[in-house]
Amino acid sequence: MGAETVRAVLVGCGEITGLWFDALDRIDDVSVVGLVDLEIDRADRLREQRCPDAETSTDLNGMLDRLRPDCVFDCTVPAAHEHVALAAFAHRCHLLGEKPLAPTLEAARRLVKAGRAAGVVHAVVQNWRYSTGMGQLRAAVEAGRIGRPTTLTADFFMAPHFTGFRNEMDHVLLLDMAIHSFDQARFLTGADPLAVQCLEWNPPGSPFAAGAAALATFRMTDDIVFSYRGSWSAEGRPSPWHGEWRLVGEGGTVRWNGADRPTGERRAGPGAFWSDLQPLSFDEPPPMAEGHEGVIRDFLTAIANRTRPPTDASDNLRSLAMVFGAIEAAKTGGWVDLRPYYA
Ligand SMILES: NC(=O)c1ccc[n+]([C@@H]2O[C@H](COP(=O)([O-])OP(=O)(O)OC[C@H]3O[C@@H](n4cnc5c(N)ncnc54)[C@H](O)[C@@H]3O)[C@@H](O)[C@H]2O)c1
Structure with a gap:
């Protein structure tokens, strides 16, 4: 040692x-x-x-x-x-x-x-920030390749057969799984959540006790709207664990299927009925530590340098606010203001 x-x-x-x-x-x-x-x-x-x-x-x-x-x-x-x-x-x-x-x-x-x-140093494992595809999407947004982001969507559908704590847990999709997607939405856009509306349910035939599916709409800062659709009780044609993403900006769109390299198009000219479009190329990212390795390395760096890591617990309250706000919105059936959740 x-x-x-x-x-x-x-x-x-x-x-x-x-x-x-x-x-x-x-x-x-x-x-x-x-x-x-x-x-x-x-x-x-x-x-x-x-x-x-x-x-x-x-x-x-x-x-x-x-x-x-x-x-x-x-x-x-x-x-x-x-x-x-x-x-x-x-x-x-x-x-x-x-x-x-x-x-x-x-x-x-x-x-x-x-x-x-x-x-x-107190940090949370939000390992889904640490993937090449996510990194490329974020770099494209930061470089202004699609202009100002306006609309973000994430789809997450699969039917894993768990044993253990998840099967009996309340709000299992929102609390145990969607926290990843909500944190990714903040990571991608750099925006914070303002308000949420949500429908949460347990589809017939679900092996979970409660809350295996949810649809949530978030209003974010910078006038961004984020729409999340997820189910842990969806047999067939599963999405990858990272979910399938679409980010629309004022001048173009990037998509990531959660597994391969992202794709995108941007407006190149006014065109006629449709704009003239050109495919977006994505920069080859520098080699990065993915998943848990990336989170642990950043945690160790923060200890060594006495800095805050990217997945610092106090920042994570904003991602968690999206989870608990969505749970509250599903109960009340209206919009829930998220700012008091992390003020
Ligand atoms: N980051 C990811 O991608 C990811 C993926 C899967 C699970 N997780 C998270 O990891 C955590 C564990 O999930 P898992 O699937 O390994 O669960 P698990 O049930 O397989 O393992 C949990 C272990 O914790 C032990 N335990 C429970 N309470 C304890 C206590 N008070 N003191 C000591 N040990 C205790 C249990 O005996 C068990 O061995 C959860 O928070 C889960 O959400 C994260």
Whole structure:
């Protein structure tokens, strides 16, 4: 272990840790020294498979007292995120936690406040920002290739067969999944959410207890409208995990199918009934760390430089506001003002 190696304790040894260790295996300056889970078998199995030198325990506070790590990686279920965060902050540990930041807005606000008071780096895994396709779309928008953005749409349709916490969770699509798309919408446009209207339902035949589908419309700053359509109970012709995107600007449109390279067209001349259009070319992006690797690298950089990472928890409140505002709007049936959610 080098002098600059960041020592981490990882809590919650379930499904998602596969992606974490795939990423951690490619990063030199971090070492997982402890694994914690309510079920010791899970922690022991993960040690065997991915992290042979780590200690294992069911007692997070005890392990933090003993090992005094620099940071905590929270891979537990959403209902446990507050408990884990408060333990990390009480030990002055930096925290990188899985999305969603917390299962309620009140809990998320408490966590952001507690992280600030502890003076640590506190970030959320919004790994979908970290993809070449998203990066290319954003670069095209920033370079003005389609003019001023006006309209953004995202479609997310699939039917995964989960076991575990999701099947019984309320608002499962909005809270567990749409948080990614809502965060991507902010990332792409640089705009903040102002208000939302939403219909949320559980389609007949859904394997989930509640809220497997939603349609939400957001008014964003800069006069942008964002429309999200999603279902986790949609058999056949699935969209990719990243969803399918269309961003319309005053002078053109870019599209991304969530998997391949983006495409686009811009107005080249006034034409007759239709404008003359020209295909957009996208710059070849510099090589980037995708997904969890990108998030973890930016988190480590923020610790080293004492800066805020791109997926800082206080900024994430704005993405989470879109989730909880959409849930509220679905209940009330009207527009919900989102600004008080993150003021
Ligand atoms: N970023 C992504 O793309 C992505 C993808 C999938 C899941 N996730 C998120 O990762 C988190 C975990 O999801 P998963 O699919 O791995 O769930 P999982 O149920 O497979 O694993 C969760 C683990 O946490 C443990 N746990 C629960 N409460 C605990 C506590 N208080 N202390 C210690 N351990 C505890 C459980 O025993 C279990 O082993 C969720 O927040 C989920 O939304 C993120």
